[in-house]
Amino acid sequence: MNTFKGRFYSIIIISYYTGFVVLGMSLLMVVPILTAMVFREWNPFLDFIITMAISTILGLVLIVIGRETRENKSFVQWKHGFVVAALSWIVLMVLCAIPYVLSGHVQSIVDAFFDVMSGFTTTGMVLTQDLDHLSVSLNMWRHMLTFIGGQGMIVLALTFLLKETGGAYIFYVGEAKDIDLVPNVKGTARIIWKISMIYLIVGTIVFWITGIIIGLNPVSAFFNGLFIFASSWSTGGFAPYTQNMMYYHSFSYEIITIIFFILGSLNFGLHYAVWSGNKKELVKNIETQSFLITSFLACAFAVVGLSKLSVYSDAVSMFRRVVYNVLSAHTTTGFGSVYARQFALEWGDFGILIMIVVMLIGGSACSTAGGFKALRVGIIFKSVIADVKRLLSSERNVKVFRFHHIKDQILADQLVKASAMIVICYIIMFSIGTAIGTFYGYPLSSAAFESASITGNVGLSIGIVAPAMPVVLKIYYIIAMYLGRLEFLSVFALIGFIIGGVKKLWTK
C-alpha cells in the first residue's frame, strides 16, 4: 500500500529536494577549503571544514527524512518546486553565513546573513568589515556565492546531483529561470552552466593579463581577475577590496567589466541563440531593444544632468564616472567607480532619479541580472502602443499584436497582466523600503536610492548600508533582496504553504 500520500507528503518532498540543494552547496565548499590550504590560511580552513560538515549533516538528515520521495517522484507539484526554491535560499543563507561569522569580519549574525543574501541574489551590498584584510579563501567564497547565485543554485544542485530530473522544470521556474533552451531542463541547465564556464575561463584570462599590465603581480592578478569576472558576469558587484573598482585605477579594467556585465545581464536564451548561429536575434529581441533604448537614454540624461552641475570637466571622466555607474546600475551589477557618498553629495536629485529608474528596470529576464527586467518593460510598453492602436482602428478590425523574444510571440492579455503584476510588486517593495528609510531619518532621495538598489539587486550604495544602520532596515533589505531575486512567486508559495500547514494543524 502506498502510504506516501499521507498528511506530510509535501513536507517529505520538500525535505528531500532541499536536502540535495544543501548537500550540493556543501560540496562546493571544497573550493575555498583548497584555496585556504594553498595559501596556508588555517583559520578560514577550519571555518570552512566546520561549515561543510554542518551542511553535509543537515543535507543528509533532510534527504533521509524525505527518502520516500525517491520512489514517488510523480507526486512533485508546482507548489513543491516554489517552496523548495524559497526554503533552500533561507537554509543556505544561514549555512553560508557561518564562515563569515567565524572569520570575525562581521559585527553581527544579521550582517553575515545580509552579506550572504547579497551574494546569492547578486546584489553586491557589503556589511563585511575590513575587506582589505580578508583571507583569499573567504574572498573566494564571497565571489563563488555571487557567481552560483547568478546562474541558479537550485538548478545546479538538482541537475547535477539527481539522476532523474523529470519534474526539475518545476524547481527551475521556482528560481525565476523559466526558459527552455532545449526540450529537457537538464539540458537547459547544462547549457546555462556551459555558457557561464566558457565565459569564466575567457573572462578570467582577459582580466588576468590586464591585471598584470596594470601592475598587479601575476598571482594577485589571477585572483583579482577571477573575482572581478565572477562579479561582472553574475552582475554581482562584489570586489576584494574596500574601494571596489576604484582600487584598480584602470580604464581598461573598467572597460572589460562593462563588456562582461552587459553580457551577463543578457538573457541566456539570447546567448544560446547567438552561439547557435542566430546572430539576428541580438537585433530583433525585444529585450535587447528595450535595454539599448533605456540605457542610451539614461546615460544621455545622466551626462547632461551632471554636466549642468559641472561635476566632471572632460569626456573621459564623464564616461568613467557617469556612464560606467549608470550601466553598472542598469545591468544591476553594482560596481562603483565613485565613492558611495559622491552620489549624495555631487550627483544632484536628477542624477539620483536616473539611477533609481535604471536600477528598478534592471537587466534581462533569465539572466544573472535583477530588477523588473527589460522584457517586462518591453511587453508593457508594446501593450500600451497596442491599446492606442486598437482605440484608433475600426472596431471591426481584430488585430493581433506580436513581439519577438527568441521566437515570435503573441502579446496576450494574460502575459501583459503577469508582467504588470510583477512590476507592481517591485514598486510596492521599493516604496516600502523608501518609507522605512525615511522613517529612520535618512533623506528621501537617499532612502529611495538605497531601496531601488536593494529591490533591483544592484548593490550600489549611497551610504545608508553600513553596520551601524538600524536592524529593522537590515532585515527588510534582506527580505527585499530575496523577494526581488526570486520574483515573489516562490516566496509567496512558501508563505502560503506555511500558513496552510498551520491552519490544518489548528483545525485538527
Next chain:
Amino acid sequence: MDKIAKVILLTVGLLLLFTIAAIASDTIELNQLVENAAVMDGQTVIVKGEAIGEAMERGDYAWVNINDKTNAMGIWMKSDDAKKINVFGDYKHIGDTVKVTGVFNRACVEHGGDMDIHSDSVIVEAAGYATAETFPFYKMIVAVGLALTALIMGVVYLRQIKK
C-alpha cells in the same frame, strides 16, 4: 631662580603640547576628504594610513592605495617612493603606515575623474608586520568532530542507497 625655571619648563611644555596638537590636526581623515571634496579640491593635504594590497607601477609612477580605517584612497606617487613601502596590508600582514603629503583631487583630470591624491612626499611612519595566525584549540576539536560525523553519515547513506 626656581620660579624662572618652572615658568620656562611650563612654557616649553605648553609649546610642545600645542605643536603636537597642530601636527595631529594637520593630518586629515580620508572620509573627511570624501565628505568635503568640493572644498578640499586642489588643496595640499596630509593623510596617514596603512598601505594595502600592492603597489601598481605605471611607468615612473605607481598607485598605492591606503586605508586609514575611515576610508581608502589611491595615492599617485613616484615609483621610487612606492619602493620605500615594504609591507602591504592583507590577510597575513598589517601594512606599513605611510604619511603622504600631496594635492587632493575631487575629480582628477589626469586620471579620468578619479578622487585621488598626487603625492609630494611619502614617509613610512611605522613598519608593517606579519600577523601571527592563531586559532583556539577547541575550534580544531569541533572541526574534526563535525567532519568525522559528516563522513560517517555520508558513508552510511551511500551504502543504504546502493542496497
